[in-house]
Amino acid sequence: MDFTNTHVFLTGASGGVGVETARQFLALGACVSLHANSNAEALAPLVAQYPRTARVFKAAIDNEKDIDCVFAEATAVFGPIASLIVVHGIWPAEDVAVKDMSLARWSRTINVNLTGTFLCCRAYLRQLEAAVAAKKAPSKNVSIVFVGSTAGKFGEALHADYSASKSAMMYGLTTSLKNEVVKIHPTARVNTVSPGWIRTPMAERAMQDPALLYQALASSPLKKVSEPIDIARAILFLSSSDMAGNITGISLDVNAGMEGRLLNQPGDFGQRASKL
Template structure:
């Protein structure tokens, strides 16, 4: 039996799409026949060589830049966005307890990881209001959350707080609000644990390092970007997930770690947050 995801010709916008999970998500939707707009901030990466993907730059912290992103996506890629995948994010490398964290770091993390998603969702919904029925029928917002949003993460309270707000604040709120614009609209969150990216190869050669990172993961393996991207596609599908709404789907191998301990894996290397980190500047 072959599965029809119902995504052929559907316009999908993926933020933070220059690499890692974002780029894999772009490729997955293209394989399913979707029209894909790929957002990037400061580096375009291999998107520059794509002939079947519309790549657009925007600073997610800036209101006008985000509004322009949604309008340009509609203009350059055949109409308004139906599926919004909020994948971008930053994770400050310095380990800092809340007591030692300066306001500048907190404010910048919130601007990128929380205010950015707010601006994107608002712009998306405003455009969706005047869209045709076919666009509204496929309307879906999918956040990329994190295990840190569920369990917390010592030394990274800013990141944990922002991801938790997406998962447990915006997801259930927007799933109630989107239906006022698109009666079949849905909002869900996909929340990864450890994810292997190309930058992770050297770290993953250290067996002891990986064993420590996976000490509380029953599946005992590091996820691949496609593991997350495929779950995003399943949730985006009105055929496969048309009655799945307001859910937080953990894609973490069932990870139950002690949030008081920093396991030491740099998210830039292994992608604990499940997104491709990008500088907002």
């Protein structure tokens, strides 16, 4: 894969998957605009290692003006953006059923995970259209890659807000946008990488809970929790026009072959268990 001088804009760059993805792109010669919402400490080592090709841009992901500004700033620094990688997202830790969920929680999750994604896509498409009109558009690695989730495929009880935001991204947005983006750039592609559990700080609580870990692995034949590098490699593959130039509109599972959610434990059946 060749990303030499490819301008990559990476949202949520300061998270576990974001940092690893940025590291891989930078190692392959890309110029990477590293978006962070507020805390960018995790990105300092990358900027120090790649001072000419890595730059941090801070913005509230669901703020229209902020997003338009950082895309303009990033384009001014590194030129037209070829690859947009959407990694950001929040997963509210508290288990809440839909009947008990506040509108504030629902709105916050949707605004960050889905509306923030929309704002980034819109800004990316507008700058790509301007680059094409000015005959300065990148010729390769023109793509959008979203990070979805198995929650968007199988659902996640007590986290319907998160599941709905990811499902909309993985299916409705990916499959619609793939047909629009080629009207701007003929080789542009849109795909999603959909992980299961990832060994990141956000999942630390689950990784230390044997019951939750069992549920995460029970329907996965490989019995593995993904590492950030697993997701990063899938993102790079789908971003590369050399490797995936004829792949668009897909959601690529990176989840050890998960077949669904484990809903019931033996004890959940009580007296009915002997009759089943």
